[in-house]
Amino acid sequence: MSGFQYGVSLYSYTDDIGTVMGLDEALEHVADTGATGIEILSESHIPAYPRPDTAWIDHWFARLERLKLVPTNMACWVDTSITLNHNRTEEEGAAQLAQDLRLAHLLGFRFIRPKFGVIDEELTPHPIWRGAVERVLDLADELDITIIPEIHAPTPIRHPVTEAYVDFIQKTGTRHFGLLIDTGIFQDRPLPYWPGETPEIRKAALSFLDGIKVPVEHLAEVIDYVPFIQAKFHHIDEKLHDHHIPWDRIVPMLKKLNYNGYLSSEYEGVRDPWVAIEQVRRQHCLIRRLERETELSHA
Template sequence: MDHWFAQLERYGLEPTNFACWVDTRIQIDRNMSVEEGAVQIAQDLRLAHRLGFKFIRPKFGVIDRTLTPDPIWEGAVERSLDLAQQLDMMILPEIHAPTPIRHPVTEGYVNFIERTGTKNFGLMIDTGIFQDRPLDAWGGGDFEAIKKGAPEMVYGTKVPVDHLDDIIQYVPFIQAKFHRIDENLHDHQIPWDRIVPKLKALGYTGYLSSEYEGARDPWVAIEQVRRQHALVRKLEAEYEAANGGLVDA
């Protein structure tokens, strides 16, 4: 713990999202129970809190290709809300391709928030859902096999950016996925020129966390993340210049 906090101080870092799993098929002969799922979430909440994180992203086991979570998710999360409130933490499942925003999975999470009235559960959006052009490479993997096995991950889910209007009030954290930004700060798959203005117009004040998933060649990721930060800042400055620095209420 001392080493962890010393490293944060040395590099000027702020813990944000703690990625964790509720592995509902950890035993092959049966699914995890609601009670067991709650114990796993409680363990992750306590550990993330000790490390200084604000959010946990529990990835639940899924039951189909559209990433419908195992039905235990709702009971397990509901049993964890009191602890999350005590620790001032948020539980954020991820909306990830191929699941769009307007989908029963997302609607189920929103219905849960509205039913419980909780402030300790929300949504994490992975910007891969907005991918609107196909990948032209896949770092270090068998690209043809991926196209055959998971074509939606190659050609894009193409969720309209305007669908953020439906759920932005529940989103404190965005996983800013991308694959390739060229030297002219042009992203070849993710429409940042629409995403950033939309977030500004909606008054978004949460986090964006770079998630690079392009080529794995040495040093490439460092330059790609630098380009993404430059691109986002450029688009933000352009929006503010065009709108007098104001955002919609």
């Protein structure tokens, strides 16, 4: 039974980067967890995006080599509504994707996660996504980068959005398009209320914060198309108990399905300075413990 690969999304530390620590220090904290993978937000973490200078690129690779980290996923965006009067065409969307594919390749990434503009509250991507992606599949193949749109609450696995992505993979036969599963879809307990949030606001627009409770068994229906997982979480206490995400069911299911890709920590809890560092460490300890326990139970 092969093991998971562990990574961290720098989104977990976004509020700290630039305020109480820099990018170099954030990478030090990633390495300190024992993780090997690093995931970034393109526009937030790359100076002068989309054209960082040579000195920054050299420093990027030098610090990754020193810390024994590898680039995994570069999150990027395809804003479909440029102005109130103009939506991107498929050709314009493809140009944006091509730009990000080339930048990801330059920086050593294996995946890009494009966030397309959506047309409803169920996160249905703008219809240009299919034509835009199809136009860059040859480039993705040439650069050996996989394009992985995110399955994120309130969109479950059994949903037309997910089905459309799977249909695209099956019809094109591509190996360079897949699904990124965000573990927030398995959340089964409510999150605390945000400042200023009322029960009425949550019921009307933010009900997914109570958890959409996707059964972990549904992973079996799509796992063949899932090369990368964002390990979303919000709070793990000092006893390594996650208050919202059922890792005790997720981890055994992933092991059963022989998933051996990355679990990339994505902390979205309290954003007080330094809290994310301890939270990410706790998550890695929790998942590693559950992985060992699952392996021992099947030995």
